[in-house]
Amino acid sequence: MAKAKTAANVPNRHIYTRMSFLYQAAAYLSSQPQDAKGAAQEVAATAQKQDMDTQDGRTRVALSRRLMTDMRSTSKKAQISLTPALKHTICKYCDTLLMEGQNSTTSVENLSKGGRKPWADMIVVKCHTCGGVKRFPVNAPRQKRRPRRDAASVESTGKQTKEISPDHETLSSAIATAVEST
Numbered sequence: 001m002a003k004a005k006t007a008a009n010v011p012n013r014h015i016y017t018r019m020s021f022l023y024q025a026a027a028y029l030s031s032q033p034q035d036a037k038g039a040a041q042e043v044a045a046t047a048q049k050q051d052m053d054t055q056d057g058r059t060r061v062a063l064s065r066r067l068m069t070d071m072r073s074t075s076k077k078a079q080i081s082l083t084p085a086l087k088h089t090i091c092k093y094c095d096t097l098l099m100e101g102q103n104s105t106t107s108v109e110n111l112s113k114g115g116r117k118p119w120a121d122m123i124v125v126k127c128h129t130c131g132g133v134k135r136f137p138v139n140a141p142r143q144k145r146r147p148r149r150d151a152a153s154v155e156s157t158g159k160q161t162k163e164i165s166p167d168h169e170t171l172s173s174a175i176a177t178a179v180e181s182t
Contacts, residue, residue: 016079023069023086029064030097033057036181061096061129068095088125093132108138 004013011018073084089098098104105126112120121138144152 012078012080015074015080019071019074019080022067022074025062026067026071026097029060029067030099030103032060064096064097068097088134088136091127091130091132092134093125094130096127096129097124098127109177 049123072082072090072095074080088107090096091098093106096103105128107126108121109124110117110121119140123136123138125134125136126132127134141148
């Protein structure tokens, strides 16, 4: 007798778990303050130790960026698309994990004439690491994908468009009439 199938198995589960681990590790490393000191470092705080702390903070940020680069390359290699919410948290220029107030600022701008068009509001996220700017529409409804758009238009009109595939005879007769008329 065959085994009963379990719940829907996700293909490439190991890749998803790897990408999740890389994201969580990068988030942890970038959330640590750069001037954080351990208990042993508080006892012997000298100028040399403080210099090492700043280097340690820089290496944490660099390691966080490296993990984000690895996550992005893993998703591209496995042809797994990242969710838009996840993409919004990553700088597309330098692969820094964007954390509001620490390494990025967020503002809302409306570049329409006098800011009159409320649908033209954009969230602007500026990365302090590289100076890159990302813009996202605020309340604009996203357009449906093409197959769903076509299905929705068929339902709303009640008509189904008939695709015409001309055969050889109709093409030759159309060409003949066009040649005769000239």
